[in-house]
Amino acid sequence: MSKHYLIVGASSGIGAALLETLVAQGAAVTHLSRAPERAPDLPGTTGVRWDLQAEPFPADALPDRLDGMAYCPGGIRLKPFERLKEQDFNAEWELNLLGAVRSLKGALPALKRSEAASVLLFSTVAVQTGMPFHAAVAAAKGAVEGLTRSLAAELAPRIRVNAIAPTLTDTPLAERLLGSDDKRRAAAERHPLKRVNDAQDVARTGAWLLADAPSVTGQVIAVDAGLSGVRLF
Ligand SMILES: NC(=O)c1ccc[n+]([C@@H]2O[C@H](COP(=O)([O-])OP(=O)(O)OC[C@H]3O[C@@H](n4cnc5c(N)ncnc54)[C@H](OP(=O)(O)O)[C@@H]3O)[C@@H](O)[C@H]2O)c1
Known part of the structure; x- marks a missing residue:
């Protein structure tokens, strides 16, 4: 069964x-957002409109059983604290x-019908490594890391819960920070690996956590070109 x-x-x-990564692995995907028609139009995918800030979670649109869910919305509201x-x-x-809590509560009955389900949340490198101007986003993402570990304990052994903490990743969200050569x-120069992420770097780790990491739960995995863990001098 796929x-x-x-x-x-x-x-x-x-x-x-x-x-794209999950579909390439043969999975079916239901996805939710305000403009689901902008998602890659691939076989086995179903897009449903949902504005998480304005509407109740569309539980009726979910299949009976879910083998995993990823919650991707996030912000980069960078300003001095004042x-x-x-x-x-x-x-x-x-x-x-x-938004992650609402999605998890809405999807939980379907996740519980899987033999082995998995949840993927997103933090940021700016939680474990203090960075100026990140107070609002880092505070919220710190809470996401707490949610990850709490739910990993509460939902074990049937549902694994992990998060990824990316560094700057070349997506529309980071356009203002990466919008010129x-x-x-x-930005690449500030990282030990002299690169920033592309979306596929993060997606591959996400697909691994969702589909192929049966012994990993309660973890926040850094995908950050070495920024949080490596010092070159
Ligand atoms: N990009 C980075 O540099 C970076 C760095 C660290 C952490 N992260 C984290 O990684 C995750 C993914 O980031 P990304 O760069 O891929 O973001 P993105 O390009 O902005 O994509 C966010 C997705 O969330 C959806 N979304 C946003 N607001 C929504 C709403 N009100 N209701 C429903 N859906 C909504 C968007 O769809 P619609 O617009 O169609 O609603 C979009 O599909 C985020 O949690 C982010 O905080 C990113």
Whole structure:
């Protein structure tokens, strides 16, 4: 029986690359976002419109059984702390944490019908490594890391829960930070591996965690060109 995954946010960036990777492995994918028609149009995929900030989770659109889900929405609201308003913290909290909670609650009955299901969430390198201007997003993503470990404990042994903490990744979300050759070169230079991620780098690790890592749960995996773990001098 082929696997069926849910991706929240497959219309862009890492979620779109993850959809392509899972379909190439023979899986079926249901995906949700505000513009699902922008997702890669591949056999075995079904897109459903959902605005997580405005509408109830569309549980009726899910298949009876899900073998995994990935929650991809996230923000990069970078500002000096003095300029960050409470609304900025609330917005990052809703997009990064509450949207994941709503999706997990909505998908859980279907995930529980799988013999071995898996959940993939997204943090950022800026949680374990302090970076200026990241207070709002890092605070929300820190909560996502806590959610990952708590649910990994609570949902074991049937459902594994992991997260990826990427560094800058070449997607529409990071366009402002990587939108020219100069910016891209400067960003790559700050990393021990002298590169930033492309969406496929992250998607391949995501597909591995979802589909092929039966002994991995409660982990936050850095996909960050060495930024959090390596010092070159
Ligand atoms: N890119 C980076 O540099 C980077 C770095 C560190 C961490 N991350 C994390 O990695 C994850 C994926 O990032 P990405 O760069 O692939 O982001 P992206 O290109 O902005 O894609 C985000 C996806 O989420 C969906 N989405 C956003 N708001 C939504 C809403 N209100 N309702 C429903 N769907 C919504 C978008 O679809 P619609 O627009 O169609 O709704 C899109 O498919 C995020 O959690 C991000 O925080 C990214």
